[in-house]
Amino acid sequence: MALNFELNITYTEGDTISCQGVNSHDSHPKVFLDLTSGGVVVCPYCGAKYKKKMNMSNSDELVLVDGSGYIFRAYYALPPMHRSDGLPVNAAFGFCNMLLKLIEDIQIEKGGRVSIAVIFDAARETFRNLIYPEYKANRSDPPEDLIPQFDIIKKIPDFFNLKSIQSQ
Numbered sequence: 001m002a003l004n005f006e007l008n009i010t011y012t013e014g015d016t017i018s019c020q021g022v023n024s025h026d027s028h029p030k031v032f033l034d035l036t037s038g039g040v041v042v043c044p045y046c047g048a049k050y051k052k053k054m055n056m057s058n059s060d061e062l063v064l065v066d067g068s069g070y071i072f073r074a075y076y077a078l079p080p081m082h083r084s085d086g087l088p089v090n091a092a093f094g095f096c097n098m099l100l101k102l103i104e105d106i107q108i109e110k111g112g113r114v115s116i117a118v119i120f121d122a123a124r125e126t127f128r129n130l131i132y133p134e135y136k137a138n139r140s141d142p143p144e145d146l147i148p149q150f151d152i153i154k155k156i157p158d159f160f161n162l163k164s165i166q167s168q
Contacts, residue, residue, distance in 0.1 A: 010050050017050050019043040037112075051161065060113040063106060067164065068121040070098050071153055075146050088145040092152045099160060118157040122167040 010017075015036050021027040028045035035041055035052040042049050074094025081090040099118070106114050128135045142150075157164035 010048065012050060012052060015052065019046065019048055019050070021046045021048075061110065061115070063102075063114060063116045065099070065102065065116060065118045067095075067118040067153075067157075070095050070118075071146070071150070072142075074098055075143070075149075080145065088149060089152070091146055091149045092156065095153050096156055099156065099162075103160065115163070117163040117165060120154060120164065120166040126167070 012035065016032050016034055018030050018032050019028075020030045031043060031045065033041045033043060033050055035050060040049050040051045071091055074097075075091035078090040078094045080088060081093055082088050103116065106116065126135075154164065154166065
């Protein structure tokens with residue numbers, strides 16, 4: 001499955017938005033676009049993309065994603081991949097694909113009114129270690145080429161307009 005999403009979507013709070021073009025050479029008559037469908041709405045004149053921001057209080061269900069689990073699943077599922085500057089990106093790429101697939105599956109199964117939040121584990125030491133000293137004691141350190149991807153991956157939910165939480 002190829003990663004195919006665009007980041008040039010304008011997110012807004014309201015149910016409608018007015019568009020007069022995305023820049024001076026794209027100006028067109030003012031149109032009001034209805035954003036209540038929940039999907040991306042494209043201006044018929046200039047092609048600008050708009051989407052209503054997700055508001056968890058309007059949702060019927062909440063799906064929590066184990067972001068840390070997704071990171072390791074994505075890393076071990078894909079062969080090494082690097083950007084042109086040498087930075088490894090296989091886990092980031094896999095994470096995006098997995099998140100996109102989840103969103104598509106939820107949309108197909110449930111339609112709208114489902115909120116998704118991505119939860120990332122805290123660092124190694126947590127209150128769980130105080131309660132149970134053997135908690136994750138057998139887990140090794142993350143691979144060296146995965147470590148630089150953590151900061152990138154933790155920004156990805158924002159690009160999907162999803163809430164994310166990282167415990168301290």
